[in-house]
Amino acid sequence: MALDRWIALIFVTFCCVYGYAAFFTMDQLLPPFMQRNPVWPSTFPKVLAVAGLIVGLIVLFGVEKPDDAEGEPDATDINYRNLSEYKTGQALMLLGLMVLYALMLRPAGFLISTTVFLVAGSAILGERKFHIMIPVAMLATGFVWYLVQEVLGIFLRPFPFFMGM
Secondary structure, three states, X not given: OOHHHHHHHHHHHHHHHHHHHXXXXXXXXOOHHHOOOOOOOOHHHHHHHXXXXXXXXXXXXXXXXXXXXXXXXXXXXXXXXXXHHOOXXXXXXXXXXXXXXXXXXXXXXXXXXXXXXXXXXXXXXXXXXXXXXXXXXXXXXXXXXXXXXXXXXXXXXXXXXXXXX
């Protein structure tokens, strides 16, 4: 079985577990007044689980590939024998950066941690124009913070905890 089908099998398994949680465990503790609503807190997880299951099964059963693709693998296919040719180092560094971002979000605040994450992530991906990258990251971070804080009304700590704001 090809690598993309193994990944699809893992994805389908994850969607099944996620779907079980969405369909059978999330709605048990709803108060009675919410049980009559047409949209529940579990509606979006249910849609995600079903959509993920459908997409995963399409890849798993090879429905998206034409029938004449049984011969030599295409250049766009993932070849597990040549994993060293892929940029796995960049992918692992981005995953580590995401974990570090999640850990630093509360202590460093949204503005600093998100700006550093965007600049460091784009530097890992190969961007070297720091004079453009830093202002764009600061502008995007400030815009997202304003939307979440002011428009949506969700508190998002903008600065580090020691600044007391």
